[in-house]
Amino acid sequence: MIRNRLLGLTIATVGALGCMTTVSTAIASANLTGAGSSLVAPLMANWINGFEAVSRGATKITYGSVGSGAGIAQITARTVDFGASDAPLTPEQSGFCNGCVQIPWALTATGIGFSIPGVKKLNLTGPILAGIYFGKITNWSDPKIK
Numbered sequence: 001m002i003r004n005r006l007l008g009l010t011i012a013t014v015g016a017l018g019c020m021t022t023v024s025t026a027i028a029s030a031n032l033t034g035a036g037s038s039l040v041a042p043l044m045a046n047w048i049n050g051f052e053a054v055s056r057g058a059t060k061i062t063y064g065s066v067g068s069g070a071g072i073a074q075i076t077a078r079t080v081d082f083g084a085s086d087a088p089l090t091p092e093q094s095g096f097c098n099g100c101v102q103i104p105w106a107l108t109a110t111g112i113g114f115s116i117p118g119v120k121k122l123n124l125t126g127p128i129l130a131g132i133y134f135g136k137i138t139n140w141s142d143p144k145i146k
Helices: 042-054 068-077 091-096 126-133
Strands: 019-023 031-036 059-067 083-084 102-105
Touching: 031 068, 042 059, 068 083, 068 091
Parallel strands: 031 059, 031 083
Antiparallel strands: 019 083, 019 102
16 A cells, blocks of 8 residues: 655556555655555565665655554555555455555465475365365365375
8 A cells, every 4th residue: 555655656566466555645755654564574675775776865765564454554544655465455445545546566375384294295275275274174184185
């Protein structure tokens, strides 16, 4: 979530899953403050360093890794210029955000780790993973996994 304060601000769009950034009204300033997703904090730090280097110090960007909910709350309250969330705003959140524009810019994935003696490769389908996450499959010996 971004309140666009700098017309030259560019965020590379990598994918639509993962982090959403929201932009609202344009305000001229050389300083940008953002808050939100801790998942993308390393990516944000790298991007900030690169952007500030290119701007030769003309723009100072500060990002607080406080979590998606806080990022949404802060952009909605207009206490930051941009916020980042791991998921798109709901229609209700979007309505409260008063003109924010969402920009998908980061792609993330979840890796599934396992430790089963004698098993080196495990193929889990989407329905099986859903069953594990929803607590319907609770044991590696479940027939759906075997």
